[in-house]
Amino acid sequence: MAGRVAERAAAMGAEIVELAGDRITGLKDDDPRTEYRRAKSTLAVTVASAGAMRPQPIPPSADWRFDLATGCPAHCQYCYLAGSLKGPPVTRLFVNLPEILEHLPPLSGQGRITSTNADRAGEGTTFEASCYTDPLALEPLSGCLSETISWFGERSDDLSLRFTTKFAETASLEAAVHGGRTRVRLSVNAEEITRRFEGGTAPLAARLAAMGRLARAGYKVGLTVAPIMPVEDWEGAYDRLFAAASAALPAGADVTVELITHRFTPGSRDVLLGWYPATGLEMDPAVRTVKRNKFGGRKYVYPAPLMREMRATLEGQAAARLPGAQLLYWT
Template identity: 25%
Template sequence: MKNYIDKTLKKEIETVFAFQLNQNQYQDIKRLVFEISHRQNISTLKIINYLKINSKADKQTGRNKFFALKDSLVKLRFPLTSAHKNIDRKNIFLNKLQAPLKNNWTAQDAFRPTTLFFEKKTKGSYLINNFQKHFPNLKIKQISSLKNYIKGDKFKLSELKKPFIFIVEENHDFLKPCPCTREHLNCGYWIFNLGFGCPFDCSYCYLQQYTNSAGIILPANLDDFFYQFDKFEKKINRPIRIGTGEFCDSLALDHLTDYSAKLISYFRNKAVFFELKTKSNKIDNILSQKAASNIIISWSLNPQKIIDSEERGASGLKERLKAAKKIQKSGFKIAFHFDPIIYYKNWEKYYKNLVHQLYAEVKPPFAWISLGTLRSNRQLKPIVEQRFPKSNIFYGELFIGEDKKLRYPKFLRRIIYQKINGWIKKFDQKTPVYLCMEDKDIWKDMGNLKTRKDIETYLIKNNP
């Protein structure tokens, strides 16, 4: 946060436009000026000059002066959307400015845990031994339970990525339907809840908002997960799509957890499509397994420019695609997620190139491709501002959507999906492409899929 905004802006605005800003009005103005100067790299002085010429605030009186200034700033802050439609002030999220955190921990190139905590019940588990073997200097501490540890620990956001490992016994959250988001079409996905937390540090990661402890939680009781799935399987009478990777990266720590080998041998004979979703190239354990047609290894993709600025610690694009090629060669199915797609200057050039790079490396058809534009709960934005002050992605054209999440406006999402889907279709007519967390209107552009069941059937039928 630039201090000059705090110190002088109020006085300058009040002097130039001859009125007094109340506290809420000033907060809105300060936030808009801050975001404009951040995303467009222009000074406060230039913004005030712009207001002098464009706002017509001098022709207004009382609070209308404030609205004239605010509307003018909104146009400058959201140039694309304001050229397209009138912006409803209610849909703009103007949170209080947050100073960046001091001594913020973030991901390192190679994950090196410093302390491993294990719940008493997991003593002697293979996970503890694996970590000990790989990191002989690791401090190992027994705790009565993670719940008690969290109660006694004062969590600081700056310590979110402290390299701690918690080995636990999971007793409740074994699997659940993906909650998707309200007012939007669900694809019928199920989450196999194996772990929470990630050694990578993506600026947009929603886990930042749900974490109340530093570190990564890894369950040691896989057999209980399998027992619970056996019970669940008897109740469902259709094939489903299920995977880890919602609250963790499925493979980032696989060389330490060996989860993938155990999951593949359990799920290979089940009537489900089991997906391991990653931004890593940790595929050795998978390559050591016999391929199975219902096991899908998938990669989230973004242009290298976005990986460099927003996906700290994750493998580069070339490494991800190289890993995908090896996995495809070994006989497993592969899939890709263009998610989150970020709208920025020259986005078309970069995403078109990404599609080209994908098809130059691996051969279609794939199990599926998903497309999802950047979206998040509002609470994530101040966290990102504190942890990633250089990131610009939340200063894009994001508004409060129908599900109360920050999203690009519909017209822009439509353009993005149509273009990327069009580029994909030039190479590949067979891979089913679906949208993640989108509404019925946007889905209409993608074909005749109107319900969760339609989408589920479309994805499963295209994977014989």
């Protein structure tokens, strides 16, 4: 795979550098924005370590997560990866795909989200591939996502694949032998949020069109509405989103909806403000509620009354616009 990636990258005009080891130099800078730009324009093609190949629980999305890559080439100003990946935000693509996939079958029936949940048992043992990357963003270079889809599609056990994306080039996925074992969720939001805060991604209309194409190709699809924010006229903005999604889907499509509100940690806030000092994204701890985990970590979420109002509104809109869809969770 490494040779294929290098050939495709060179054809796109990228500079190819072969390293003797796995250490990338020349990225560090006293200016966080300069370091960010250098890192975001760097793709490291490498081998996943034994630790990186070990699947981990990933509630509430799926039983397990596994990584085809870490890091993302997009420029979302609320990036959930900020502060969670060590070092500059380089995208690392793993080329030892067969070894990564070998770790998955022994976990059949061992999860706690779909494996033992009566409401989601039809999904089988689920594996999330987009926890630390957007795998469709890397598909034109690697082809590893369509290979992974085919690997799941050709199996006879209960394993199924899930991933979410903000990109829309789906030709290789439509041609893959998916066997109904993959659910592709499009990460979407109100138009104003998508336009202002999601640089380098496909336009909202293109994502919804891609969802429609995949559904017509027999895929199970979904909407990951994230991160939900109470922008001006948020009620109307999200209702328009659900209406547009409904219009893009063919009759009888198998659709899920996940609703995820905006939140941040002190560490991610500091990182994001270093990357995007002029951002208009609200990250004011004074207007948020603090949630603490069992390890003492802090997360800033919207106050409970606003959360209740947004939840009731968006769940009602989703049910009205997408009556056949399954709402998986609100968080």
